[in-house]
Amino acid sequence: MQVKYPSESLTTLTDLVLPGETNPLNNLFGGELLARMDRAASITARRHSRRVCVTASVNHVAFNRAIPLGSVVTVESKVSRTFNTSMEIFIDVWIEDRESGIKNKANEAIYTFVAVDETGRPIQVAPIEPQTALEKERYEAALRRKQLSLVLAGKMKPSEATELKALFS
Ligand SMILES: CC(C)(COP(=O)(O)OP(=O)(O)OC[C@H]1O[C@@H](n2cnc3c(N)ncnc32)[C@H](O)[C@@H]1OP(=O)(O)O)[C@@H](O)C(=O)NCCC(=O)NCCS
Numbered sequence: 001m002q003v004k005y006p007s008e009s010l011t012t013l014t015d016l017v018l019p020g021e022t023n024p025l026n027n028l029f030g031g032e033l034l035a036r037m038d039r040a041a042s043i044t045a046r047r048h049s050r051r052v053c054v055t056a057s058v059n060h061v062a063f064n065r066a067i068p069l070g071s072v073v074t075v076e077s078k079v080s081r082t083f084n085t086s087m088e089i090f091i092d093v094w095i096e097d098r099e100s101g102i103k104n105k106a107n108e109a110i111y112t113f114v115a116v117d118e119t120g121r122p123i124q125v126a127p128i129e130p131q132t133a134l135e136k137e138r139y140e141a142a143l144r145r146k147q148l149s150l151v152l153a154g155k156m157k158p159s160e161a162t163e164l165k166a167l168f169s
Pocket residue numbers: 054055056057082083084085086087112114116120121122146149150153155
């Protein structure tokens with residue numbers, strides 16, 4: 001399969017925070033942001049694999065900054081690493097300052113998607129080659145995150161998680 005670059009799967013979704021999407025503090029409801037990130041990541045997975053893709057796991061979400069009502073929110077996602085049938089997708093969330101237009105990072109998340117065939121069976125995806133320093137950093141750490149996610153899901157024995165052992169020994 002032909003190697004692809006993370007930039008080929010870049011997906012950018014920009015939208016407002018409207019009244020029906022907030023919590024009692026008038027900030028974006030966490031579940032609404034999860035849905036926006038899942039939507040962007042789903043498009044990213046499809047762009048990389050050109051297949052139907054399903055969310056296999058949400059590996060990490062950091063709600064570092066509240067996002068107030070009326071904010072312009074940009075969700076940016078890219079494939080950070082592929083394995084056999086799965087893809088790790090890194091999502092950065094930005095808030096745009098109304099006056100300056102400058103974007104400040106608000107949150108980030110890491111999702112795992114799996115490409116499937118017409119019957120829902122996992123199917124191989126193209127390999128990826130990181131280009132930028134940040135893409136390389138995220139690529140390098142992805143195997144560790146995959147093993148951690150599989151251990152937490154009960155799909156891998158801790159004793160088989162080579163990358164995690166290396167981290168702690
Ligand atoms: C995701 C799904 C296709 C995986 O099917 P499966 O029978 O477990 O298949 P496998 O064990 O071969 O796993 C497929 C890949 O997913 C990876 N994977 C599965 N669970 C994972 C997890 N919790 N974290 C990270 N990777 C995971 C596997 O490591 C494997 O990766 P690889 O082929 O790149 O090495 C299947 O569980 C599914 O269809 N789930 C429902 C998805 C869905 O409906 N999502 C929407 C939310 S409701």
